[in-house]
Amino acid sequence: MLNDKLLPAWTETDRLATLRSYGVLDTPPEPVFDDLVQLAARTCQTPVALISLIDERRQWFKAEMGLGVRETSLDRSICLSAMLLPGLTIVPDLTQDPRFARNPLVTGEPHLRFYAGAVLRTPDGVPLGALCVLDHVPRHLNEDQADTLALLARQVMSQLELRRVIAERDEKLETSHQIEERQSLLVRELHHRVKNTLTTVQALVGATGRSTGSFDEFYRSFSDRITSLARTHNLLTEDYWQTAPLREIALNELKPFADSRVPRFLLLGPSVELSADLAVPIGMALHELTANAVRYGALSNQTGHVRVQWNVDEVEGTRRLHLEWMEFGGPPVSAPQDRGFGSTLLQRVVPMQCNAEVEISYNREGLRYRMDVPLIEQRLVPTY
Amino acid sequence: MPIQNTSKPLVLILEDEALIALNLQDELQDAGYKVAGPFTTCATALEWLQTTTPDTAILDAALKDGPCREIALELSRREVPFLIYSGHHEDRQFLADFDHVTWIEKPVPPSVLVQACRQLLVGCD
Structure with missing residues (x-):
């Protein structure tokens, strides 16, 4: 002992x-x-x-x-x-x-x-x-x-x-090697994203130009769209996984109405992370919906409100996002005379880009837009 | 179908960026072309090619289901002139055997693509 x-x-x-x-x-x-x-x-x-x-x-x-x-x-x-x-x-x-x-x-x-x-x-x-x-x-x-x-x-x-x-x-060498690898992956991804963004911006110029009557209108719509795109990119790059939370994307658009004495919008849904492939078009869709609501819909007066509701379920191994945009209390709604960029984006771009099913209803009491999107789970950054 | 439509050249668009594809579609239609697609995957474009042959085509180099190689091969076999609208320099690695076709690097104004299509069509007359 x-x-x-x-x-x-x-x-x-x-x-x-x-x-x-x-x-x-x-x-x-x-x-x-x-x-x-x-x-x-x-x-x-x-x-x-x-x-x-x-x-x-x-x-x-x-x-x-x-x-x-x-x-x-x-x-x-x-x-x-x-x-x-x-x-x-x-x-x-x-x-x-x-x-x-x-x-x-x-x-x-x-x-x-x-x-x-x-x-x-x-x-x-x-x-x-x-x-x-x-x-x-x-x-x-x-x-x-x-x-x-x-x-x-x-x-x-x-x-x-x-x-x-x-x-x-x-x-230590292995760790620094992994960091280097991640860095070069991100640089490559960033390069792609910059190119894609420029191409998207160029398409936006064309599409906005086609759907606006005056230079002032063009300038305002185009700048707003670029700002919205930039905010989504901010969310993506801030995140280690290069995904963006759906709630934050929606908030980016609706934030100007957050301080209202009467609640002007409701965001109801679980936490969902969107990869860049989905975050960009869904962000653009929410931007167009908000812009439309501000101009013609529930956010154009002092009393209307917007409800954005979503959930995620799993069908045959694929998680699907169901998102619904509903407007209440705005002026009476009628279907638009001609198709502007907003409706092109909501009805053609989103289905094509996100492989989504969409439905837009010009209900008299308020516009409704529904999308059903298969989530992309693939993550860009490897887990270290 | 109105008779004058039958004389409009048919352009296949293979492009998985919807905004780009739809913008291009609008530009081509404004310029007097008919558009097949836009297709967002090689698979859907190949399926369409089973029954129809376009006059020319604009192919994005890299689609979600892979490079546009098979479509390019099929179009070459049918002697359909086409151009590759490529987002990134490294796309050429996967399509090295198509160096002789027209490559246009993104982004360019749609009018440039429309003009390029016109040239492809003139070339085959």
């Missing part, structure tokens, strides 16, 4: 964690450690030498000569006792030592009689095991041999330290 003076500064849990941090357990034999046990055996003139690491339920040998096994259970471990004592532990005759006399390796094959072990201690003083030499006959070590064994134990520890530093460096 250890007395108070010898109580270690570490717990067994810490010790095991430290041992694991070296990443050495169950690795194949390596010449550098094999050489060190050979040197130990040669110096001490013993047939057996081991680098023994004390794991939770076993002692495992990083290097071994003369024993023929790579691990034994802890009840057979002499190194376990040696590890808990300071410095070098020498047992001239194991059969004469009450701690080891009944050890199966002593009483039976391979009939070990002599043990000398030097603790393998980390720079922080945590013992991991021992470098030991064993013999089948009782004997002693001279001072030189004892010193050399202790010196070799420090060499083993240096090698283990080196190993850990290299492992840590490799891990």
Whole structure:
């Protein structure tokens, strides 16, 4: 039993964690450690030498000569006792030592009689095991041999330290490699998105031009559409996963009505993240719906309100978003005379771009627009 | 169908950006062409090609279901002139064997595409 003076500064849990941090357990034999046990055996003139690491339920040998096994259970471990004592532990005759006399390796094959072990201690003083030499006959070590064994134990520890530093460096390299990879992925994606956006903007110029009568009207509609597009892109780039929350997209459009004394809009639905492929067209659809409501619909007077309601369900493994835009309390609604850009976007662009089913109803009491969209789950950024 | 429509050249549009496709469709129709599509996937365009042959085509290089390779091959087989409207430089990697056709890099005004179609059609007269 250890007395108070010898109580270690570490717990067994810490010790095991430290041992694991070296990443050495169950690795194949390596010449550098094999050489060190050979040197130990040669110096001490013993047939057996081991680098023994004390794991939770076993002692495992990083290097071994003369024993023929790579691990034994802890009840057979002499190194376990040696590890808990300071410095070098020498047992001239194991059969004469009450701690080891009944050890199966002593009483039976391979009939070990002599043990000398030097603790393998980390720079922080945590013992991991021992470098030991064993013999089948009782004997002693001279001072030189004892010193050399202790010196070799420090060499083993240096090698283990080196190993850990290299492992840590490799891990850091791997992390920085992953960061680089993510970065180049994002740069590529950004490049695509810029090109796509420019192309979209160009199409917007054409479509807006086709549906507006004056330059002022063109300028206002076009600027509003660009602003809306920019806000959706903000949401996408702010997010690690490059997705945008549906609620935020809707809020971007309806925010000017948030401070009204009477509530002008209601957003009802679970949290849904939209990938760029969906966020952009759905954002544009919500923009056109809002612009239309402000001009002709429920947001054109002081009393009307808009309800945006959505849910997600799963049909045959595909999650589908059902979104409904409903207007109440606006002026009486009639179907528009000619098709402007808004209705083109809602009725042609959204179905085509999002593979969605849409329905628009010019109910007298308020416009309704419904879309049913298969969600795109594919995420751009890999999970690290 | 009005008789004059039959003389309008038929342009196939393969483009998965709906806004671009519809804008292009409008421009072509304004310029006196008939439009097949717009198709957003190679699969739907191929299906349409089973029964009809257009006079010319505008193909987006990369669709959601892959590059426009099969459509380009089928059009070449039928000696239909077409152009590739490509979003990104690297699209050329997947379509290296179509270097000889007209490539137009996005974005250009739709009028440029309409003009390019006109040239393709003149070329085959």
